Amino acid sequence: MKPGIKLIISGPSGAGKGTVINRMLKRLAELGEEVYLSISMTTRYMREGEVDGVSYYFTDKPSFERLLEEKGLLEHNCYNGEYYGTPAAPAEEAFAAGKIVLFDIDINGGRQIRERYSDAVTAFLIPPEFSLLEERLKGRGTETEDKIRHRLEIARGEYAAAADYDYVVVNDTIDDAVDELLSIIAAERCRMSRREKLLRI
Amino acid sequence: MKPGIKLIISGPSGAGKGTVINRMLKRLAELGEEVYLSISMTTRYMREGEVDGVSYYFTDKPSFERLLEEKGLLEHNCYNGEYYGTPAAPAEEAFAAGKIVLFDIDINGGRQIRERYSDAVTAFLIPPEFSLLEERLKGRGTETEDKIRHRLEIARGEYAAAADYDYVVVNDTIDDAVDELLSIIAAERCRMSRREKLLRI
Numbered sequence: 001m002k003p004g005i006k007l008i009i010s011g012p013s014g015a016g017k018g019t020v021i022n023r024m025l026k027r028l029a030e031l032g033e034e035v036y037l038s039i040s041m042t043t044r045y046m047r048e049g050e051v052d053g054v055s056y057y058f059t060d061k062p063s064f065e066r067l068l069e070e071k072g073l074l075e076h077n078c079y080n081g082e083y084y085g086t087p088a089a090p091a092e093e094a095f096a097a098g099k100i101v102l103f104d105i106d107i108n109g110g111r112q113i114r115e116r117y118s119d120a121v122t123a124f125l126i127p128p129e130f131s132l133l134e135e136r137l138k139g140r141g142t143e144t145e146d147k148i149r150h151r152l153e154i155a156r157g158e159y160a161a162a163a164d165y166d167y168v169v170v171n172d173t174i175d176d177a178v179d180e181l182l183s184i185i186a187a188e189r190c191r192m193s194r195r196e197k198l199l200r201i
Numbered sequence: 202m203k204p205g206i207k208l209i210i211s212g213p214s215g216a217g218k219g220t221v222i223n224r225m226l227k228r229l230a231e232l233g234e235e236v237y238l239s240i241s242m243t244t245r246y247m248r249e250g251e252v253d254g255v256s257y258y259f260t261d262k263p264s265f266e267r268l269l270e271e272k273g274l275l276e277h278n279c280y281n282g283e284y285y286g287t288p289a290a291p292a293e294e295a296f297a298a299g300k301i302v303l304f305d306i307d308i309n310g311g312r313q314i315r316e317r318y319s320d321a322v323t324a325f326l327i328p329p330e331f332s333l334l335e336e337r338l339k340g341r342g343t344e345t346e347d348k349i350r351h352r353l354e355i356a357r358g359e360y361a362a363a364a365d366y367d368y369v370v371v372n373d374t375i376d377d378a379v380d381e382l383l384s385i386i387a388a389e390r391c392r393m394s395r396r397e398k399l400l401r402i
Contacts, residue, residue, distance in 0.1 A: 002327070023311065032307060038219055094239075095307045099372075126399060126400070130402040144388070154372040160400070161378055162400055163393065163397060163399075165298065166393060166397035167396075168393055168399055169391055170391075170399065176231065179387070180391050182384075183383075183384040183388045183391070184388045186380070187368070187381075187384045187387070187388035187389070190369055190370055190381050190384070190385060192363075192366055192368060195368075198369055199325075199327070199360045199363055199369065201331040201357065
């Protein structure tokens with residue numbers, strides 16, 4: 001059995017993280033790799049079309065707070081009065097089974113997870129040029145100018161905060177970005193910290 | 202231009218380093234990558250069939266010692282009264298030109314190079330099982346029992362000393378080992394230390 005690996009992928013809004021992760025999941029499946037994409041837990045109401053355990057794990061506030069107290073969440077935050085967090089149990093189970101455990105999460109969440117798992121690998125996805133973020137956000141046609149300006153402000157903060165990430169992945173083309181992420185997974189499996197037992201003779 | 206990268210590959214006698222490096226050079230050429238395989242300098246006599254600047258750079262002792270004094274050697278050692286060393290200039294020129302600079306060198310030499318270049322990446326190549334080293338050395342049919350025992354003693358020391366290397370590459374099949382090395386190169390190019398300028402906006 002290959003050893004499990006934990007990979008945290010963050011990136012600013014407009015970097016194309018969702019598309020890249022979806023393509024990566026497809027490529028990993030073709031390679032016969034077992035992957036667990038971490039699912040967040042939330043206390044907000046379930047929207048039309050959402051499925052419990054797929055979109056999110058939906059729960060109530062007392063249960064969320066109990067889990068938090070038991071250190072059962074790898075990271076959490078509060079948004080519009082509702083909790084969001086990453087449950088530890090499914091990620092740990094998948095890791096123990098030798099799977100690639102992916103966390104699609106913002107920089108703050110990524111940093112919290114890394115504090116808990118010092119062996120987690122962190123990758124920050126960016127477009128080739130910062131100006132492309134604005135273009136892509138405008139291209140969506142769903143956001144007001146104000147909202148776009150706000151998102152770009154947040155992105156600037158994320159770029160500054162990403163300095164403690166291990167890797168920068170450039171989303172030039174989707175396949176190039178996926179290639180980089182697959183190389184990172186393959187290389188990290190060879191790292192001394194994960195293979196030093198092979199040197200014990 | 203892609204940034205250059207310095208990769209040090211070490212491994213015990215019998216690990217198949219020469220074969221793996223040759224296959225890797227072929228694969229990198231197919232990928233259109235520019236590679237410089239570092240050539241050692243020596244003061245020993247040139248043997249039949251050897252070519253200056255290909256097998257080794259051949260030089261005399263005063264020249265070698267002058268280069269050493271000028272810090273023009275990345276590492277050096279003395280064997281049977283002759284000097285061997287790695288000249289800095291060709292490696293630095295290749296690195297500045299964005300090439301992959303490969304050092305095929307023993308653990309002691311690798312460590313000396315890393316002291317000089319903190320950004321050098323180190324990989325230790327091993328067979329899947331230690332016992333295979335003995336089999337491969339015996340299979341060559343060119344070495345006495347005593348010499349094989351001596352080589353295995355050295356290998357044991359190298360396994361212990363390799364703990365400060367960055368990566369362990371397993372030569373299960375040649376292509377698997379080359380895949381691991383290519384992933385390491387690709388991933389290292391994405392490392393924060395090499396890409397942080399992309400975050401300056």
